[in-house]
Amino acid sequence: MSVGVGTLLRQWRSHRSISQLDLAYDVGVSPRHLSFVETGKSTPSPGLLDALSSRLDIPLRERNALLLAAGHAPRYTEESIDAAAMSRIRGSVQRVLDAHHPYPGLALDRTWNVVLANESASALAALLPAEVCGPPFNLFRASLHPDGFARMTVNFDVWAGYLLDTLRRLVRVTGDPRLIDLEREVREYETVADLDRRTAAARPGRPTEPALLVPFELLLGDRRLSFFTTLTTFGTPRDITLEEMTIELFYPADETTERAVAMMQG
Structure with a gap:
């Protein structure tokens, strides 16, 4: 069963120990809109996902997963080192x-x-x-x-x-x-x-340099x-x-x- 983009975002926010209110203000959206995204009532745009991913320091591999979960095309390539x-x-x-x-x-x-x-x-x-x-x-x-x-x-x-x-x-x-x-x-x-x-x-003993x-x-x-x-x-x-x-x-x-x-x- 696939995991929704809201659930993934909520997991990353929890992983980074950032409140929903702080994250919303940091990326310039209303807490209400971010709440709707996390509960699945609203689908985030690629631009919003990019802003949220940057603030949460989400790696590129997982950013692609967020985009796909929201119904958008992935933005980041994955070329083999031998390509x-x-x-x-x-x-x-x-x-x-x-x-x-x-x-x-x-x-x-x-x-x-x-x-x-x-x-x-x-x-x-x-x-x-x-x-x-x-x-x-x-x-x-x-x-x-x-x-x-x-x-x-x-x-x-x-x-x-x-x-x-x-x-x-x-x-x-x-x-x-x-x-x-x-x-x-x-x-x-x-x-x-x-x-x-x-x-x-x-x-514990005597601390060493x-x-x-x-x-x-x-x-x-x-x-x-x-x-x-x-x-x-x-x-x-x-x-x-x-x-x-x-x-x-x-x-x-x-x-x-x-x-x-x-x-x-x-």
């Missing part, structure tokens, strides 16, 4: 990743499936068993699974905490069922369950590598694929890692 129309952008992203070699670089979709990678990232992925690698290769799954990077992550508790916070934030922002299922899945991993138990049992960045510390053979990451998104996207894409680049967090990676390159 001809995306060739220039795909090439530009791949050049960014390749230029980052010898350090790992990835392009991720909304659920953090890897859509593009450089040689360094591919070499790291090759260290994992096939059952962890997909397809698709999902960075949350590969990082948190007991047979994934978790078994070689020195600071797993800290790094996993960052990943779980990121996944939780993505669920809250998007409400995407795929992310909800993914969060449920990784929460059942023994590595994550053990982390939850340790966190629950931890006693927080690190400037959360590092990803990896033990490869006798080499301990430490990286920090940056996340980059596209500005002013009008395509769903581009809005949902994130570029993650890993940088050496110390001179030891910088030297080790240089030696590994021969």
Whole structure:
């Protein structure tokens, strides 16, 4: 059974903790009219839906769903990263990743499936068993699974905490069922369950000075590598694929890692 546009809007407004009165005034419509929209007594125009979506910070994928629910045509395309129309952008992203070699670089979709990678990232992925690698290769799954990077992550508790916070934030922002299922899945991993138990049992102690960045510390053979990451998104996207894409680049967090990676390159 399809969900009406009024119900969807009401869900997003509740999700963002905004009252009907505040939302109405923010977008310049009467509270009575917004009430009629939410109860299904009035059909919102595309312009009103655009204003409401902007105020509620609704992602493009869900904006299309609102337009369709109201009987309007969707406004936003969703081109595959492999489509001809995306060739220039795909090439530009791949050049960014390749230029980052010898350090790992990835392009991720909304659920953090890897859509593009450089040689360094591919070499790291090759260290994992096939059952962890997909397809698709999902960075949350590969990082948190007991047979994934978790078994070689020195600071797993800290790094996993960052990943779980990121996944939780993505669920809250998007409400995407795929992310909800993914969060449920990784929460059942023994590595994550053990982390939850340790966190629950931890006693507050003397506060320590927080690190400037959360590092990803990896033990490869006798080499301990430490990286920090940056996340980059596209500005002013009008395509769903581009809005949902994130570029993650890993940088050496110390001179030891910088030297080790240089030696590994021969």
